[in-house]
Amino acid sequence: MMLRPSFNELVDAANKYSGQEEPVVESRYSIVIAAAKRARQLIDGDEPLVDPKGRKPLSIAIDEIYQGKVQILSEDDTADID
Template identity: 60%
Template sequence: MLHPSYNDLMQVVNSEVEPGEQPVVNSRYSIVLATAKRARQIIDGAEPLTESSCNKPLSIAVEELYKSKVKIVSEDDENENE
């Protein structure tokens, strides 16, 4: 079993959502996409945002997400910021 689990990651990501608002992440698929995107950024040279005992980009990305160092933004929000 992986630690943290998908459910743990979803709870952390959605922890800042106000009651009545739609959760940032609704599925495991969203967690996987966000983590993979961050791992690719690390592979491409982005600095890790947290100290990790593992040096694999995917493990670092999962840890960053779990420690709330990375925020998941929907595509709609991303397009508004551009």
Template identity: 50%
Template sequence: MIHPSYVELMKVVNSDAAEIGEEPVVNSRYSIVLASARRARQIIAGAEPFVANPKCDKPLSIAVEELYNGQVRILSEEEAQQLEESKKVQSESENVEQNVDTIEENEIIENL
């Protein structure tokens, strides 16, 4: 597979920011390399590729293809922090729901 150039990838990755008028997410090839490597490691670890029929079955090639197709996004630091916070809040609310369910089950058992 012939990989798109870094310049092409940067244009694709930054296309959302350009439409909105924000700062580009990716300012260097280094960011593209890091994102591709991280996604390749996820695929190696067992994550399902988002590409239905990848042109090549090497994890790095799949990761680059996903980035180029816009199936994987590189988040800005602010977006990454917001995502982590929302995951934390969601996890905490799920824990609260589980605790409430456990309390209700215990009450039912005690009332019998």
């Protein structure tokens, strides 16, 4: 089974919507962690930012990242929030 979007497409989309010159996402690991965290938020009751269409939380999270509805922050940006 082919995954759509691919990891490369997700990395490109995440960096495109980050608003930063340097890429925020450079590895598949970053995408996996971000999607898992967002899926957990959805499971815990957060509203989806895209049409869920009966899909599972992880699929929704991936779609949100791909559409730029959820942004992945760098470690430096996360430290600024704390």
